[in-house]
Structures are given as C-alpha cells and as structure tokens.
Amino acid sequence: MKVALRDIRKYFGQVKANDGISLVLESGQIYGLLGENGAGKSTLMKILSGYHQPDSGQIELDDKDVKFSSPAEALANGVGMIYQDPLDVPSMRAVENYLLGRDLRINLAYSAATSEMIENASQLGFKIDPQAFIDTLSIGERQQLELLRLLALGAEVLILDEPTTGISAEQKEGLFASIRKLAKESGKTVILVSHKLSEVQELCDHVLVLCKGKFVGEVDIPCSTERLVQMMFKEIPPRSSRVSYLREKNLLELSQVEFEGERLAVTGINLTVRAGEVFGLAGLEGSGQKLLLQACAGLIQPKRGKIILDGEDVTRFSYHQMRAASVAYLPAGRLEEGLVAGLSLIEHVALARPQKGFVVDWNYFERITQSQIDKYQIVGRPETLVHELSGGNQQRALFALLRSPLKLLLLEHPTRGLDVLSAQWIWQLLLNRVEEGSSILYYSADLDELVERSDRIAAFSGGVMSRIVTATETTADELGHLIGGEE
Template sequence: MEQCVSVELKKITKTFGSVIANEDVDLKVHSGEIHALLGENGAGKSTLMNMLSGIYNPDSGSIFIRGKQIQFKSPKESIEYGIGMVHQHFKLVERFTAKENIIAGNKGKFFTKNKEIDKNILDLCEKYNLQIELNKRVSEMSIAEKQMLEIIKVLYKGANILILDEPTAVLMPQEVSRLFNIVKRMKEQGCAVIIITHKLHEVMELCDKVSVLRKGKNIKTLNISDTNKNQLTELMVGHKSDLKIDKVSSSRNEIIYDIKNISVKSSLGINVLDNISFSMKEGEILGVAGVAGSGQKELCEALFGLQKIENGNLIFKGKDITNKSPREVYKKGIKMGLIPEDRLGMGLVGSMGVADNLLLRNYYEQKGLIVKRDKLKDEAKNMIKELEIKTPGIDHPVKQLSGGNIQKILLGREISISPDVLITSYPVRGLDIGATYQIYDLLNKEKEKGVSILFVGEDLDVLLELSDRIMVLCGGKLIGIVNGKNATKEQIGLMMAGYIEEATLEYSEKTQDQKGGESYD
C-alpha cells in the first residue's frame, strides 16, 4: 500500500499569554505509519495534538489533511476529517453502556436496540481486532476496557487518523501488549497513528518514526531504525544523559518495620486494605505494584499514621505504633518521611516558599514562640544547591515551579530529618526524564544510608530496576512479594490482575535453574 501524507503541519505556533507552547513546528505523518511524538513534560506535545484535533486554534501556521488546508473550528469538524483523539483522561459517560457511548453524538436517532448499529460496531471491531461488550456499563469496566471503548468510539465516527495521548500510562503489561497489537492492526489497515509518549522503550518497540519536541519546537524527526534510546534522550533534554538505574546493594538486612495483618476501611465501611502483612528492612527499597485504586494510597497513609487501622498492628523496632499520629510517632524517636501522591494538595503549601515549607516539617522542634528563620533560610539555600532546584529564591511560591522542582523540594524536606523510613507514593509521576532520574538517585543515596524505603510506582520496568523486593496489591489484598532480581513484568502483571496461581507457575518455571534467589512469598 502506497503511503500518502495524511497530516502535515507547517510552522505551527501557539502561545498562552507569555508562554510559548509551540513555535514554528513542522510535522508530517503518513498513512499506514505509527508516529511517536516524544518529549519532556511541557515540550508542547499535547498542545500540538489538541490543535490537530480541533480543541485549540493555532496562532499561526497551517494544517493540511490529505493535502487539503483546513482550519478547524471545533473537535466536531476535526472528526469529520477523520481525526480522532483518545485523551489520557477518558471522556466517557459512566452511566451509559459501551454501545450508548459509541453512538452518542452521532447523526440520526439514538436507537440502542437497532440491530444494524450492533452489526456495524461488531464489523468494525472485527476489522481492527477489537473486543467490547456492547451492553456493559462504563462504570463496570476496567481501565483497559475503557480505553478500547474510546478507540472504538472514534473509529465508529470515521477516524482514520488516530491520536493516542500517553496510552499505556495506566495499563498492565498484558494490556500494553494487546494495545500494541491493535495499533499495529490499524497500521495494516492504512490508518495514521500518532502516539504522545515519554516511554522510550515503547517508542523503539512500536513506532516507525519519531518526532522529538523540546521547549515547543520540533528538534528532529527520525526513522526508528536510524536511532536509539541514548540519542532520543539527548534530543529530548538537550544534553547527554545516562538512563541507567543502579540497584545499590546493601549489607544490612535487619527488619525495622513490621506490618501485621492490618485492615483499613473506607468512609463507606468497605475494606480498602484487607489483612495485609509484610516487613520493611534497613537499606532496602520495597516496591509496590498494583492497578490504580488497589489500596496504595491507604497503605502509605496507614504506615505514616494518617489512616485509622481497624485491625492489626504496626511494630517499629519492637514499639507498637498502631494508630499513633505522626507527631506521637516522632516523639517516640521514630523518624518517618512521606512523599504523598498529591504533592501540592497534601505535601506542600503551594503559596509558600521553600523555607516556610521546611518549617512545616520541623515546627515542633522550635522552642518558644520565636521561629529561627535564619537557620531555616540556610537550610533552604543548602537544599536548593544540593538538589539543583531551579527557583528564583527561597521565598518564591512553590506552586509556580515545575513539577520536578516541586518534587525535589518535597523529597529534600523529608530526607532532611534523616528518616528511618521513607514512604513514597508515585514520586516521579508527571516528571520529565531529567528530574525522574535525579529522584531515583536521591532514593538510592538514602538507601545507602540504611533508610528503609517504600516505593509505590506505576512503571514496572522501573520497579524491577530500582526495587530489591516488589509487593503486589490487588483489590486491597496483598497478592505476593517477589524478588526484584528475577521477577518479570509478565508475572507481576498477572499478580496485579489477581491471577496468583498463574503468576506462581510462571515464576517457578523461570527460576527453577537459578540458585541463591529469594523464594516467592
């Protein structure tokens, strides 16, 4: 099949106030091609695609669809020209069935029992190797099912140019593989597929071409066969960068935090953690894997003393600290650091500067009514220097900084107390590559000091590289704990879905010839 140019963008520029989101961007995507749009957060990837899908209008430049210059006034016009965008945050009606979501907004009557509509949808699914239960409500679907529904929805509207925004961000390994097969099928059918991502290994595995954006500009477009991860990283960040995560070894093995049969209930009285038991060791990174909503948030808050434990006990070096507040725990001489999932809502006060956010952590160490601000200012300046935090000054509101700098402030504050235990919940979520690897380095340095670290993550490759052990949660239950040295993504993915027997079988087959490895817990 001869490839024609499906999409051509010429000199596209878009600004928001004084911020330049895109500047003179050129992009060409062919039919029957999978084209990656790669770049750090804030590089302008989503903004560029939002203009192609009719959400924004460019300030200048031209959009050509199959050779015809178009100026979209709305997403509806964009879909009429065959462009469909599946956003990272799905746009589905939870109360509707799959079929109702697919046909909503289409011309004609809203017939939910029309056999012809059913046949058209099922024929489309067969063509692209898609699967969906037409009468299943969105509220009952998994993340992967919702994503498939979004893809079917835009294809049903006639899309042959498909834009996927961070499509694998919340999928398990098996679901990622299934999605890749679907995308390859679309390529075979002549569709042009554009994938917005920051995951280099997926770009190398799936795509034909890649365009790298940096600071709103298209730095370079390359054939995948002509490039590699190191070159793409250098293009993304503007300098050479080592993407290797070193798994720091530790001779310490003492258990310092014992979690015994704990259960936590939601406000509705439902168990969000159900009889969880595990231990944390000195100088160890214990990873936590699980699909979203498996109890990760409640676990972190329970260990730190922010969630009421209904049953079970928390034992720190022989001391029972069950249902003790963070301040009560600190008064016992136990130092715990917490990096919450919501870094600004729960971790820092966005309107305050670095120095005042440091004060939030050690205010109970202050004696008397006078706060020693000179000492705090010195600590803030040292932290900014050591962690290479980019900020106009120590009193500049942290909410005006980039995500990476905000996270470094939060992590820097928590490690400044020399914690015994550091609990981190998605500490690199939303960060660009440079900031992400700085966070990994900081965690490894704390591990070397003997700190016991809980690392809740969503990228299984990173969990395997960084963690000594990985515990897997599913529906509030602890499915098992595996050794980070010899576990596989596929095994962890099965466990995340609750398939404990299949995961155990795979693990035993892969490790039966290995010696000295830790057994499956």
C-alpha cells in the first residue's frame, strides 16, 4: 500500500512536534525512521495510525485521501502500529487481546482463536501463553502479541516502534525474516522506528530522517552509520569513556534468595553489589531480572533468603520502607508504573516532593519543574501532560523525578527509546551519581550497553542466574549465548 503524507503539522501547546512534513512511501519497501528524541517520529507515526489527528495536512493511501479519528479506523483502512508501550488491556488474557478489533458478528470459537494465535506466533518464533493475563507479560512479549494481532487483522502498512526490545537475537532474525517476506512477497509497507542504527542498516531499504519536527532527508541503504548520525545530530557525537568507581564496601547482598511471579519462580540467588558499582542483568524478557529488581525494591517479598542493604536486613521491607532507605526503582512501563497519564510535569514533581500543610505552593513547584526541564533537557513545559511527551522525553522525566542522594538505583531498560546522544547523556548523569557513592543494579535488553556500561553482569535464563561475569572480560556475543541457556 502506497502512503503519502502531505504537509503534516501537529502542535502540543507551543511545541511544534511536526512542522510541515511531507513523505511518500512505496508498497513493498521497508523504511527506517530516524531522528533524535523529540524530533517528531512518534507523533508522525501516531498521526498515520490514527492515534493523533493532524492540525493540518493530508494523508493519502493508494492516492486516496483519508482521515482517521482513531487507531481502529486506521486499522480498518490497513494501517497498524506497534507502540513502544503497547496498547492492550492488562486485565484480559493474551488470546482475548489477540481478538480485539475483530468483527463481533463473526463468531470465532475460543479454542480456534487459541490455535490460530499459537500457529501464527510459532511462524515468527514467538512463545506466548494464550491464557496468560497481559499484566503478567513482559513489554517484549506484549509487543510480539500486538504484532500478531495486527497481522491477523490484515494490516497493509506496519509501523514498528522499537520492536526488538526484549527478544533474543534468534527471535529478532526470525522477526526480520518475516518482515522482509511481508514486504517483498505480500507488498506490505513497513516503517521501522528505531534508535538502533545497526538494525536499520540490517532490515531497511531506505531511511527517512527527521530533525526538530522537520523532514531533513532520505537515504538509500546501505550507507555509512556516520552519515546517518550526522543527519540526525548535525555532528558525530564522541564516544564516552568508561570509568569505574568501585569501592571495597558491599552495599547490597542477596543470600539464597527465592521469589516468584505469576509465571516464573527464581531460586538460589546469591549476589553482591559493591558501593559505586554498576551491576547489569542480562536475559530474555521474563527470565527473572524484573522480579529480582522488584524484590530489591520491596515490591514483592522473597519466599526465603536474605536481602541486606548497607548492613541492614531489609528482606521484609515494603516499597515505601525501601524508598525511605534511599532506594529508587524506575520500571520499564513508563506510563503504567512510572508516570501517571493525564497529569502534567508540574503535578508529577509535586507528587514526588510532597509539602507539609494543606496548601500547595504551585509557584514553588513551577520553578522546580522548570529547573528540572532545563537540567534534563525535556522537550516540554511544566504544564505539559506526560502522555503527550515522546517516549524519550518520558524517560527523561522519570530520571528528573529521582531524589538525591540515593544509595541504590534499580533500573529497567534505562535508555529504552533514547537516541545515541540522549543515552550517553543519561549515563553520564547516572555515573555522576555513582561517583558520589550510589550503586546501580539495572536490566537492559541491549547487550552492547550491558558490556559497555557495567562493572559486572549476571546472566539469567529461565529463572536461573547462570553466571556472573566481569564486563571487561566478556562480549555481547558471549552474553547472548549465556542468556540462551548455553554455558
């Protein structure tokens, strides 16, 4: 399906998210959409998929003018999008979400739908339990489920926003092979929104680049990574050097800790994190890393074992007690667990820094919020609603809400959805905290990030912590084998 965007403009208050963008995308081609955080990529794709309506401009599908008032209407016209934060119903089972959008007049037996979902999932190399509730699935599994649903509904234009989060290298190869087949054999138009330039180079035929809400150019693949980076940032950012701030003192100790979630039990965890250490957790989504972070944050209670923080037994501490003990937890679900959709940045700052008394000093909080916006380079204003921010700016907002000082930071996917410069900038902020004495225990699906940023890394596979390795003595490839269950 041919897609044309004509002079698309979209404003959020005084922020120009899309400023007169015009693009033409041909059937059977795979396009990469690049740009720094806040460049307007997600907004443009949300307009194409019916989530937002443009303030002006026109959308054409196969040379016919169309207007979408909702994602359902866009999907009915053949345009489907997988968002960084999937649009699903957490209280429903996977197979029930898989059936969302079907014509209610068509009676598909539950067992038939389950079989259909399993078969389609196996073709893409996915393993999703049809009876699992959505709120027990990882972000990566939920993205996979949404892709299955869109394909089953006959989407002709597929928009994939960071689709490889939380899937293995083998699963990614299978997914990319399926996408190529959909484009080349079925004539589907595919748009990949990603900050992973290697994936764009591997999968795409063409690259479209946005900068500050404007379209700045199109490049055919293959081309040099340096050229793409230069188009995005106008200059090639220098690589940051890795510095270790390890102290001798042990800050966090886990001894024979066992805990369980809805679908996974994790046993026999023995782990020590030293003061000033950056400790990474590697593994496929749902392998136990999230549960470990939640146990350390006081969100779930261990069944047995001990958790010691700075010499104190915190095994039975609640989340609020862990916060009081100077522990912070940043989850992967930005709008589900970290931020509150519908509230503004200033309201989030007020919630994070409660005042005594009955009257809220909004002038004070406005100054604090503007200071954090400037410090963390958030593209928005104090009154901007957080769900209107790009994914990268939501991530910055989460970091802006962290207190200082902190003993321990527990992070899930700290740079998910961030461009190269933003990721380097976030890590510099984190390392500033580490230099001051904080420790970081984090999980990332980016194996290169784990190797580059960590002092040590624990590899998880199916609820088992198989090995702890020194980052300088391993590679992303070796980690990939470890999380796949190989020794």
